[in-house]
Amino acid sequence: MNRSILLKERPAGKPVLDNFELRQEEIPTINEGEILLKTLYVSVDPYLRGRMRDEKSYIDPFKLNEPLESGVIAEVTESRNPNFRKGDYVSGMLQWKEYQVTNGNGLNKVNKEQAPLTAHLGILGLTGITAYLGLEKIGNLKPGETLLVSGAAGAVGSVVGQIGKIKGCRVVGIAGTDEKISWTIEKLNFDDGINYRTSENLRKSIANACPNGVDVYFDNVGGEVLDAALANINKFGRIINCGAISLYNETEIPVGPRPEGILIKKSALMQGFIVRDYVKEFGPAINQLSKWFQEDKLKYSETLIEGFENIPQAFLDLFEGKNQGKMVVKV
Amino acid sequence: MNRSILLKERPAGKPVLDNFELRQEEIPTINEGEILLKTLYVSVDPYLRGRMRDEKSYIDPFKLNEPLESGVIAEVTESRNPNFRKGDYVSGMLQWKEYQVTNGNGLNKVNKEQAPLTAHLGILGLTGITAYLGLEKIGNLKPGETLLVSGAAGAVGSVVGQIGKIKGCRVVGIAGTDEKISWTIEKLNFDDGINYRTSENLRKSIANACPNGVDVYFDNVGGEVLDAALANINKFGRIINCGAISLYNETEIPVGPRPEGILIKKSALMQGFIVRDYVKEFGPAINQLSKWFQEDKLKYSETLIEGFENIPQAFLDLFEGKNQGKMVVKV
Known part of the structure; x- marks a missing residue:
């Protein structure tokens, strides 16, 4: 049967x-x-x-x-x-x-x-490709910049942070348990991590972990974590809105602090990213991810x-x- | 003295x-x-x-x-x-x-x-340059697209809409009096206009005036007008956050519907624009604006x-x- x-x-x-x-x-x-x-x-x-x-x-x-x-x-x-x-x-x-x-x-x-x-x-499938192309198409990471990623221990976030390290960035992850944070730091080579469930003030926690501010924020969760990241965004910062898991089960659009003031003040960008928009680039993305994987630069x-x-x-x-x-x- | x-x-x-x-x-x-x-x-x-x-x-x-x-x-x-x-x-x-x-x-x-x-x-100064470079750097207007602009009768907005017409777009303005709307349509050649003070449902008014949706929204006001524009944004839409006059006198960051869900769904972009970031391009911008002005394509x-x-x-x-x-x- x-x-x-x-x-x-x-x-x-x-x-x-x-x-x-x-x-x-x-x-x-x-x-x-x-x-x-x-x-x-x-x-x-x-x-x-x-x-x-x-x-x-x-x-x-x-x-x-x-x-x-x-x-x-x-x-x-x-x-x-x-x-x-x-x-x-x-x-x-x-x-x-x-x-x-x-x-x-x-x-x-x-x-x-x-x-x-x-x-x-x-890592060699849609989630790895999402991490790679999201950073390529919107993130435009430069060596020495600070990359913040939420859902850091998740399928997409864990690849995002590792690519950040390959690109020479300071990488800070946000996740919901200390075990996940430890894993991203000890196994994936992230520089620092924040447990959003135990942080008393997420905005300050991010400021502490990102002393030079946030240049690129790869967002998988939306909501208050996004608010706190936006409050720490640098001039010309880029926010990749890849996911909003914190909102997916809401029945109405939730409210939060309006972002337009800070976007203007910082000449910053928020852009929605859907990997399916870039189907033609999946091949090269998989090739790059496979290469890094075989070189042992990407773990999962x-x-x-x-x-x-x-x-x-x-x-x-x-x-x-x-x-x-x-x-x-x-x- | x-x-x-x-x-x-x-x-x-x-x-x-x-x-x-x-x-x-x-x-x-x-x-x-x-x-x-x-x-x-x-x-x-x-x-x-x-x-x-x-x-x-x-x-x-x-x-x-x-x-x-x-x-x-x-x-x-x-x-x-x-x-x-x-x-x-x-x-x-x-x-x-x-x-x-x-x-x-x-x-x-x-x-x-x-x-x-x-x-x-x-028109040949900072406000004209703001309109021109905001559209050039973020708007990326294509002929046939729909351009929505708030503060449509203001210094920046009135130039934005006219450039939209020069570029072959459908241009819809949002302003606060019927006289302003009439001026943008009759004198500046905008296609349609919305009085946000008398509209009963701004989201629907925009949908009616933009039957093909909004490809580019040039925002000078922020707040609820931005919410209504975002609700009508097209796939790959671009929002130029140039101003937020509706929020400038607020003492705390006001709340509103979170944008990340719709940004993701539409692969859309919101980007803050400050004209001073592009000082090196003021010269060419003024040249283009002067040329259009002398050709009588821009009124003010x-x-x-x-x-x-x-x-x-x-x-x-x-x-x-x-x-x-x-x-x-x-x-």
Whole structure:
């Protein structure tokens, strides 16, 4: 038998397990030109929350009573497509199903010898590419500058900070536990870190950790952490608005201090970044990330959850900050 | 006798006449290398409010009990400097004094034949340059795009919209009276306009006036007008944060809807713009503005207040929107 996970109802505020449904179905059969895929690893990511809303955005919303989808690593178990052979490993945007049929469009073959399979969901996948292109397209890092990153121990943030170090910057991370901060400093070579949950005054904590101010802030969380970063931004500072996980479960647009005064005063920039806008540059980005990875300049961590049926719980855990590095479900 | 206007005390919130003091003093005499200037026209501008605060910013704060300064057109009445002759007209950042002595550094000679003298405070001066370089450096207007501008009948906004028309854009202005809107449409060739004081729902009014959304928003006011513009921003939209007159008299940072969600969703950009960052490009900017002006592609209006002693009142009137085009005091 086959299993799939469907969106039963759209979450109101914070998602809960009841929003999802596990369905049993037949394992499908393939026609000429198609392949049968067995799902091995499933990526869960904060941005998926946005697709659960019924509103127009940069990517179509999930449909009710249909399987969700995200980045997946799968194995080809049958092929009637000359481009794929049984035993190939592929990555791509695929449905939350144990087995599924596709014509192979949009899939990339992955080489098991080059890096662990799950690296293609994280550091060599969409999250690594997001970190790299966000910094390239908006950050414009210069050696000696100070880079601040939130969600520092997360899938994107942990790569952002390491690229900052490669570029010769002072890197300060913001995360929600002391363990995460220690990991970014001891294993990833960040210069300093701030636990936003225990900081009494985040604005001052950032000022202390960034004595020369903040030149580039890579924001994965939004909200009050962004406010505190903006209060420390330097002249000509750049803020990459890559994520706003602190706001994803809000039902109305939350209010906060208006940014326009400080943006003007500092000639600073805030720019939204969506990696899908730069699909044509994914190839060069993966090449650069792979090179750094093989040179041992990029390390990664992942939080591996076992069991297909646990995909929804793994997704919910993202909003509790339970992951260190990429959150991946092993099927 | 000579008169000067000093900052007697820093305004708390909205400035009042009592914050200023008129002082009588001797007309100064000049030494070798110096010139004596007689002030003819004084520019008053919203950004001066920021310099009245005792805080670090992109330009030093005014000192208490010393004369304020702004853009001024003056006539050389005596010269012991070989670069200037009696009868020359100059523009520059000068003190609020009827007569003053300088060594001529930072002054530009202006040609009375080329354009009316006050044009060098407005359309061919810092406000025209602000409009031009703000659009050049951040706006990146493309023909057929929609340009929205607030403070549309103000010194900067009225030039912004006209440049938008020159560039082949749909231009929509936001201002505070129907007379101002009519002026921008009938005299400046704007496509449409919105009176923000009488609009019942500014967000919807913008949506109606910009059926293809807003590609570039040139913001001179900040606050709720900015919120409404941001709610209508297009994918890859650009917001030029040039001014925030609605916030200048606030004593604490006001709150409003957080922008990061929409910035991400639309891959949009908000960037603070300070014209002084681009001093090296003032020359080419003035050349382009002069060319358009001589080709009759740029029109301007000014609100002329008479009397040196009325400079403070003219400044206060800016916050009531009493000016159409550049606010200038004729001494």
